[in-house]
Amino acid sequence: MTKYRINKTKFVDQTKTVSFTFDGKKYHGFEGDTLASALLSNGIHLVGRSFKYHRPRGIMSCGSEEPNAICQINDNTDLTEPNVRATEIELYEGLKASSQNCWPSLNFDIGGINNLISPFIPAGFYYKTFMWPKSFWKKIYEPLIRLSAGLGKSPTQPDPDIYDHKHEHCDVLVIGGGISGIISAKMAAKNNLKTILIEDKNILGGSTIYQNNKNFIIDNQKSNEWLMNEISELEKLDNLIIKTRTSLAAFHSYNYLLAKENISDHLPLDKKNGSIRQRLWKIRADKVIVAAGAIERPLIFNNNDRPGIILANSVKKYLDFYGVSTGLNNIIFTNNDSAYETAVSLFEKGISVKIVDIRKKSSSNIVKDAEDLGIKIYWNSTVVNTFGYKKIKSIEIMNLSEDGSNVTGNKHKIQCDCLSISGGWTPMVHMHTQSGGKLDFREIDQVFVPTEKNENHINVGSCNGDFELEEIVKNTNNKVKKFLNINEGGFDKISVLCSKESEKKNIWLLPNTISESKTKSFIDFQNDSTAKDIKLALREGFKSIEHVKRYTTTGMATDQGKLSNMHALGIIADTAGAEMGTLGTTTFRPPFTPLTFGAIVGRSVGKFFDIVRKTSIHEWHVQNNAKFENVGQWKRPWYYPISNENLHLAVQRESKAARDSAGILDASTLGKIDIQGSDASEFLNRVYTNAWSKLGIGKCRYGLMLNEDGMVYDDGVTTRLGENHYLMTTTTGGAANVLSKLEDYLQTEWPELDVYLTSVTDHYSTASICGPNSKKILKKLFPNKDFSDEAFPHMSYQDAIIDKIECRIMRISFTGELSYEINVESKYGKSLWENCIAAGEEYKITPYGTETMHLLRAEKGFIIVGQDTDGTMTPIDLQMDWIVSKKKYDFIGKRSLYRSDTMREDRKQLVGLLTDDPNEILEEGAQIVSELNKKPVEMIGHVTSSYFSPNLNKSIALAVVKGGKKMNGQKLFVPMENKNINVTVSDFIFLDKENKRINA
């Protein structure tokens, strides 16, 4: 045993040694230790440097509230994790921990110079200093600030760990496995309710489990022994799930909660391998019982941050739970009785202990015990200073004046190697408020306690403001009985004896002889904000707690101000002369403790990140060397390079082939909606801008769909399959939204229409064959069919059979070429495609991808919704007046086309652009200007589509330009980083304006 491991407990197995390193040096602890308890057992208090002043800092607590002991774990591996609280991580063989925020080393940190210049860097220093000179910002200030910002190092490699999600439903969820949580869980489970109990530590029992004191008796047993029995009974219950190492992350409305279970964080590296690291539980509970406990408050006095200054009840836990003494010459500084339990415990283990108490007296049992043991108590006293740079060596105390606002008498110096502080308790109301609960301020002991209004959750134990054992047990029993509507609680006749606190006194900022500006009384230890920073903020006019918090950064560190928030509030109230209850608190936001990204995303990483949709022809594309493009969730062939072709060369070849002979495109991804019903034609009339009533059966028509604001929403060809039957196609990316929009109108605005919509996108596969030889290929595929223009004209459809398989052939064109689209049931898609390729072989049929499709349609001046439009383009802006019916009384968006704004003539309008140098290809998105010398340069439009056309042998582009309709022939400029490109506005139909090719 080491010098500081002075006690044997049942919670740490001292027969099992575990070795670990801290800052490269090897140490030993035992199974059951946390990193913090193991470090303390080796006499190590100094574990990090503070964020701003780089002051040496030590372990201060034993839980999630720890502000100082945050470490980098397993540095320089892909498993590394920053900002891990040493007080929470369980020790395992081979654990490598290192300190953060210090350079070159923890013991000698250059940044410590900040402590000396601290008078010059008060709160708001950044806002005040880095204002001028302006030129300094980019080259000097910003790089410097970035260098000093942030804590720890992010991993540079992908996270190798596996994470999991689990959905769970239960009747009762109990949060917290302390005494009140255990009582609650037992009552719920015994009454046949499916119950889950979660506890963030590795064992149940909270602080009672190591409360081995004769003043705390339940049913004639010491409270720890009684609880031990309760836990062993609890573990036998069938309808109770107990999850240790599981911490609540968030408590959302309707009792939806997220909890993170640590599965392998505490295991040695070789046992972690392949195991799930953490599991995120998504719990929907009928009732929630919060038993989250309370956090001990520090006291705020000058130099209250030295290593060796530790919360009093944490000192007790290190001693009675881990068997580790935090010092051999301890002083306790307190304003309440609970720290006396620590004093008695220390004394019983033979450790020298003295008490400094700001109260004048206290007559409770536990205080009497301390006095009877002969422990020296300095009543009505306060600490005014502490000494020792890397570890506390001594303190100075003084008497308090009558009202506690000042100090009197002489300074008295006392030697020590540990100062245990206790400023009372703060109920953990985070869960309650996250779920929407409100708080009341309780004046007598200055705490915010939950206001019980929500019928589906309650708070029990110390998180409800019940601090004394008797209160905790009895109130929990009564509240849970009422909440769960049960008659017999099982704890009705229990007898509880405990020490009761009779005297209460609280001073948020303890007085001193020296002026405040010369003291460093830390409130937020991690972010280094002090009492004087808070007061400065108030003097500078900040009033709201939310503003003071952000200006001083109090409560904004990784611990989220678990220790600091109440003191900040208290000092604001005292300084401003306000009632604390009226100030309110800052907002408690999830997660309660930091949550790993891995736990949040669970299994949705890599190929499971999103759904991938593939057409039935996908395999063929892969075998034929296609490069793919993501279109929504679809994988679409982008281009099919041959040998070493790049995108440009492949697209030039594909485009030329499609116009010179034949090309084939997998068009299966286009959205398809089956529309049936006696009002189908009327429905289409209302949703499209053009007229549909007179479309003959077997005919196809292009339609443009607007939003109610008149802006183009989607487009596509719709085919009339029968009297009351249509097949609508939509853009690939817009399919789901179009269906949703159509359903919305049908269900809410026009419920009288007899129309049924079914998404059939995945039901059919489509091969689109275009080019002058396409008709010949179709003839080979369907030898019995008449493909003459008279029998099968453009914009019509016919049923056909291929290999005994029914198919639909539409003669429609998105390229401007003679073109046919063959649709078959998806399962036959690949065979259809292979037949087409075989039939087209003699014409060198060329498969082409989306890039070539885009180029071909741009040559013809066809828009792509979402590329040439952006939700601000009307059909008039797109020069598509021809498709807007003047005769129809109404359609979606019609009225908006006559709003004063949509009728403006200087709106951005679709135009063609030709570069003066035909080999110059514009960049899509490039800005367009009319005058280069006018400052500021006015942007009048931008390029939406741009390609080099192999068929026209020149660069072409589509663009939207203010008032572009009337600018044909005008010279404009596209300024780029290194040059200005001269362009001329042109017609946006670059090829075959007369539509000769469609009927070639």
Add this chain to the structure above:
Amino acid sequence: MFVINCPYCGERDQSEFSCGGEAHIVRPKQPTELSDDEWAEYLFMRKNIKGVQFERWNHTHGCRKWFNMVRDTSNDKIHAVYKMGEKPPVI
């Protein structure tokens, strides 16, 4: 994350639904008769109440049905759920 009682399917998780904004705004029967201001009132103006609000919701990842819901936006309490076309309840 609330639980919504879809009038067609029963209680389901909020993640299955999407909100379609304020309810009971009827599309004008004769839009062409409206002035720009009147049309703009229909098209753009929506209430954003802190308190009880009547909303349209869609069971997007379920039955795809639209329905109405009365929700208190200050605490997310759902007071009523009713089908399209039904009279709004008095809250």
